[in-house]
Amino acid sequence: MGLYLVQQLINAISYGSILGLLAVGYTMIYGILGLINFAHGEIFMIGAFICYFLVSLYHVPWVIAALLAVAASTVAGLLLERVVYRPCIKRKAPVLTVFIASFGASLGLRFSFMMFFTDRRRAFPIPEFFEKMYFWGEIAIGLRDIIIFVTTIVIMSLVACFIKYTRLGTAMRGVSFDTKTAQLMGINSARIIVAAFAIGSALAGISAIEYGLTFGIVNPGMGFTPGLEGFIAAVLGGIGNVPGAMIGGFLIGVGEILFVALLPPELSPLRPLFVWALLFVILFLRPTGLFRPNVKFAGIWGE
């Protein structure tokens, strides 16, 4: 039993990494703009698809394809900001309006891909290099898991340092807290928003590569559940709180896997319920999330 648990934990860490990166992307955008980027899961999906196409159709070397995929996600996020969110913000749209637009963007992107590429599940390219396994006693640790974990930790540390110590990162935290006052410091909040989208979307792209390596599947609907779970993780961590989002991601990832591992197999299909139950319980106890949110009015919409 103990071994089984440890084995599952290793899987869980990969899944937690994936969700953690998504959550950080969500929380950055959420914190700065006060809006849920519902289409974040689709930006994730686009990254995975681009990697798949580059490798399968154009035979691009995997590493280059992965980097290009991350770039593609970034571009997708920036386009999304330009085309959907910026006009709304310019017109001072109420948050509900932006939310509906965001919802629309999510479905629009998902169904566009479904339209052109059908809902067929495709195999994410996994180079042989990643399939190497190490054995520690009876526990199998894939090289893939190690790489995913290390990459995620490194990236998260970089992001955390960026947020805490750089000029731009501090500016982002300021804009997150109080956009109007930040303007008075000479900060062009439009540029900060673009930066947030760029970083958040790049993280989503990296998360997508990790997802592809772990689960091996690419399809237009793949962004829905991870996206939503990433959003839940961001909420759990407190809006706008980057380290909180990272922890939230791992919490959900590890929690979900442990849930399936510890409960009898008949209850496995109830796995999504676990995440939502966790959310409800935590929000019930601490309505603004586990950690301190990074917005002026943690109660959203200026309450």
Added chain:
Amino acid sequence: MRTRENLLKLGKVSIGIGVAAGILLLLDTYLRGFYIGVIILFGINAIVCLGVSITNSHANIFSLGFGGIMLIAAYATSLLTLPVAYKSQFLQLPLWLENAQWPFVPALIAAGIVAVFSSVVLVLPAFRLRGHYFILASIGINIVMTNIGINLRAWTHGPLGLRNIPFYTNIWWIYGILFLTIFFVWKLLHSKFGRAFVAIGKDQTLASVLGVNVVLYKIYAFIIGSFIVGIGGALWVHHIGAMNPHVFELVFVFQIIAMLAIGGSGTISGAILGAAIITFFTQLARPVQEGFILFGLKVPPLIGLIQVLIAMIIILVMIYRPQGLLGRHEIRWETLHEAVRAAHRRIRGQT
């Protein structure tokens, strides 16, 4: 004077009803199959939109959980009207439920009540949450309900869903209920009771300071909205004749939101207009999705095109006309009068 006004009103209403009944009779007689299905679907969507608009627009509680509520209500009503033979073969229900063979109206009302019950149980605890947290929780309700629908095989027959549900719905039922709903909602919004909703919707803090028990009225708004939405779900199930856990998922929820967004969520006519636009567009554009021949070129089937187009339209509407086509203006006789007069003037001015 008063009696004369009242008589005039009565006259107008009777003529209205007569005309409407006449139209329905024509439609029922001459349209068949697919087209009448579209008209019926429009009616159902209009009813659901009205229900959702009470909660989401007028009382300004933006909840996306109505998909889950409709799911429960639809399952409940199906279980009450399904033939006993089917139930005993495919499901494991308590005896009273298995033998239940309810007629249409009680089943409808049961759906409404189940919807109310579920929404109180499910959504109420989420009331502590504000804004985005609440929306997230309401999305969760949809997903949780769908999940339960898939897994509670004894009651729902799992992913395969239920079949052989009696075809009780027809055009008369739908439009009868629709007109009743319109009448009810209209009366509600113009009553003292309903005005409390609108007050909360406009400014919650102000309303509470003015003595409105905000939590209580929000609950009322939820209950009324859920009841209507539950009936909508029941009507749908008895029109399609089948049921599965995915019918009221997030895509459906988005369609309803889109209807309200396009038509204008603050008004009754807006909800109906939005339902009309999206329903007719979705259904009539279906054949295009399946692939067609344009100028000798064979266009391949593009499943999902409709959703993409709706999404694009919604984004454009949210950017350029966020209040919807009708905004805050209801369509009334006077509006039609004005439009005709204005058109008249313009024509006169040109000659």
Added chain:
Amino acid sequence: MLLSMKDVTTGYAKAQILKDISLKVNKKEIVALVGANGAGKTTTLQCIAGVIKPWVGNVFLEEHDLASFAPYQIVAMGISYCPEGRDIFANLSVFENLRIGAYLIRDAREFKLLLDRVYSLFPRLYERRRQLSGSLSGGEQQMLAIGRALMTNPNLLLLDEPSLGLAPILVEGIYNTIQEINASGTAILLVEQNVGLALEISSRTYVFEKGEISLSGTSAELRDSDYVKASYLGIV
């Protein structure tokens, strides 16, 4: 002349607040705006900072018309606005607040110089530099707000009600500091409820009433004016 407003009429959305406002601030001056609540003093500062735009009239910084610039650009041109209410970033430390204030300062040495200047003006801030600014006292937050505004190294500092809600001894300290800031070359446009204080520190003063300037002149003149004495200083 550093700043001038000519015949400015403006307000918020549909509500007009200011009518035909003309004023000027010269280099290295301290100019005060006084008047009752709602008379338009804050609106004037917001108009200069670019938060609202004049409907009629112009605001000139040296020769440049500020109408086409966004607030973040106006900051870059040398105007720093410290609004009333001490809107500091409560989620950041004192040091981080000052760092954000210096967002436009790219040169590390210049940043250090400005930082040292603020710390020497407000030693209390140096003591608490790692503390979360949300936990500072009212007086300290006001110091932080002013200090942060100074981090852009402005030619003109707009101060809105720096004494608001502070105990008299703190107010004295802040006003001494304001004089120090001015002595080192920064012009200051000050909105102040406390007319006596305003007249003491400034060289010229404008009196606002109902969105218009009812009186203006050197502070010495105004101090002796019977009208001002009666209406604002309570001296009959």
